[in-house]
Amino acid sequence: MLAGADIELYPGEVVGLVGENGSGKSTFMKVLVGALDADAGTVTTRGRIGYCPQEPLVYSRLTCDEHIELFSRAYGMSDADVRRSRDELYEGLTFARYAAVRVDRLSGGTLSKLNLALALLPDPDVLLLDEPYAGFDWDTYLRFWDLVEARRARGKTVLVVSHFVVDEHRFTRIVDVRDGRTWSR
Numbered sequence: 363m364l365a366g367a368d369i370e371l372y373p374g375e376v377v378g379l380v381g382e383n384g385s386g387k388s389t390f391m392k393v394l395v396g397a398l399d400a401d402a403g404t405v406t407t408r409g410r411i412g413y414c415p416q417e418p419l420v421y422s423r424l425t426c427d428e429h430i431e432l433f434s435r436a437y438g439m440s441d442a443d444v445r446r447s448r449d450e451l452y453e454g455l456t457f458a459r460y461a462a463v464r465v466d467r468l469s470g471g472t473l474s475k476l477n478l479a480l481a482l483l484p485d486p487d488v489l490l491l492d493e494p495y496a497g498f499d500w501d502t503y504l505r506f507w508d509l510v511e512a513r514r515a516r517g518k519t520v521l522v523v524s525h526f527v528v529d530e531h532r533f534t535r536i537v538d539v540r541d542g543r544t545w546s547r
């Protein structure tokens with residue numbers, strides 16, 4: 363599927379990963395995050411990685427708050443850090459009112475907000491986001507970019523799978539996935 367795909371990411375940049383449907387963007391991201399083993403090649407990482415998969419990995423019977431609790435334990439976060447991060451994400455992505463709602467009762471867009479919030483929760487050094495704003499309304503889409511910019515300004519690295527030409531000016535640079543390899547634009 364991929365042969366010759368290569369990417370280097372640096373602190374303080376927001377990189378767009380683009381390409382046709384089926385070109386291998388999600389596969390490449392899964393290899394980078396370690397969710398998929400590559401037949402060959404190496405991945406070297408520094409710092410904590412956060413991953414927002416295209417398909418939310420959530421538990422239908424748990425609420426948003428319960429997901430945050432569960433994931434924060436897995437991340438080993440302190441109670442103070444969880445409170446601060448949770449409040450920022452509920453407010454930043456405007457879904458605090460769904461805190462006590464079970465995932466199987468959420469709309470698609472709100473589920474996407476939770477999926478993204480779970481990746482951002484521990485304030486990772488490197489964020490790998492696979493079409494994170496699928497289903498977002500316009501206001502949330504703009505808020506998403508505010509959250510990304512705030513992190514970039516603090517020296518974090520963000521890689522975003524994107525399909526939108528309108529996003530182009532938001533990226534430090536763009537990497538194309540085509541014919542199984544990466545092309546820098």
Ligand SMILES: Nc1ncnc2c1ncn2[C@@H]1O[C@H](COP(=O)(O)OP(=O)(O)OP(=O)(O)O)[C@@H](O)[C@H]1O
Pocket residue numbers: 363381382383384385386387388389390
């Ligand atoms: N689990 C799998 N097993 C076999 N083939 C797969 C699997 N997942 C994806 N593929 C195939 O790998 C190719 C690349 O898929 P991938 O999801 O990485 O593309 P993409 O660039 O992210 O596409 P899109 O823009 O549609 O999200 C596709 O042809 C797809 O059918």
